[in-house]
Amino acid sequence: MNIPCILIPILVGLICGILGYLLGKLNSKGDDSLAASLQADLDACRANTKNLNAKISSLEADLTAANLKVKAAASAPKSFVSEVPAVVFDSALAATVLGKKIKQDDLKIVEGIGPKIEALFNEAGIKTWRDLSESSTEKLQSILDAGGENYSIHNPSTWAKQALFAYEGKWKELKEWQENLLGGKE
Numbered sequence: 211m212n213i214p215c216i217l218i219p220i221l222v223g224l225i226c227g228i229l230g231y232l233l234g235k236l237n238s239k240g241d242d243s244l245a246a247s248l249q250a251d252l253d254a255c256r257a258n259t260k261n262l263n264a265k266i267s268s269l270e271a272d273l274t275a276a277n278l279k280v281k282a283a284a285s286a287p288k289s290f291v292s293e294v295p296a297v298v299f300d301s302a303l304a305a306t307v308l309g310k311k312i313k314q315d316d317l318k319i320v321e322g323i324g325p326k327i328e329a330l331f332n333e334a335g336i337k338t339w340r341d342l343s344e345s346s347t348e349k350l351q352s353i354l355d356a357g358g359e360n361y362s363i364h365n366p367s368t369w370a371k372q373a374l375f376a377y378e379g380k381w382k383e384l385k386e387w388q389e390n391l392l393g394g395k396e
Contacts, residue, residue: 297379307381315339320372321388322364330357342373 304312312319315338317328334353336342342350350366368387375384 297377300379303379304376304381307385317342317373319376319384320369322366322369327354327357327361327364330354330361339373339377343370343377345370 299314301312301314308319317323317331317336317339318325320342323331330353331337331342331350336345336350336353347367347370350369351362354361354364354366372384372388375381375387
């Protein structure tokens with residue numbers, strides 16, 4: 211038998227075995243680093259998910275609080291004032307329409323308000339037509355009730371609307387409406 215014929219397959223087998231062993235070792239190190247990399251990515255995703263869930267909870271709480279504010283604002287008493295730009299007071303026009311001289315922010319032009327009630331409102335911080343028009347009937351009634359028995363008998367249900375007409379300079383509408391009132395009441 212020929213020695214090279216036997217020796218060549220043995221050498222090729224040995225070389226293949228060594229190469230296979232070395233390639234296997236190299237691949238197993240790559241699997242460990244790949245697994246570690248994937249585990250790190252998974253941990254980062256879990257941390258990110260936890261942060262996002264916390265943010266969602268925070269935003270839901272903010273939304274609930276905002277909804278409560280909206281509901282509270284919707285159930286609050288409405289005033290007659292809308293967002294109206296400031297109107298320049300024209301005393302000549304007011305005097306012409308109402309037939310008497312009018313001072314700006316004179317609460318006594320509101321039917322039902324006299325000097326004593328005006329003083330009572332001024333003490334409570336209601337000093338202008340705009341202040342009066344933005345006040346709820348309940349607030350006005352509580353000021354009157356706090357003033358005593360002589361004031362609590364008055365009905366301020368139309369006063370805010372009358373003050374709004376005066377604030378907006380709608381003197382004709384104010385006069386027409388006051389002509390239909392009886393003692394400041396509808």
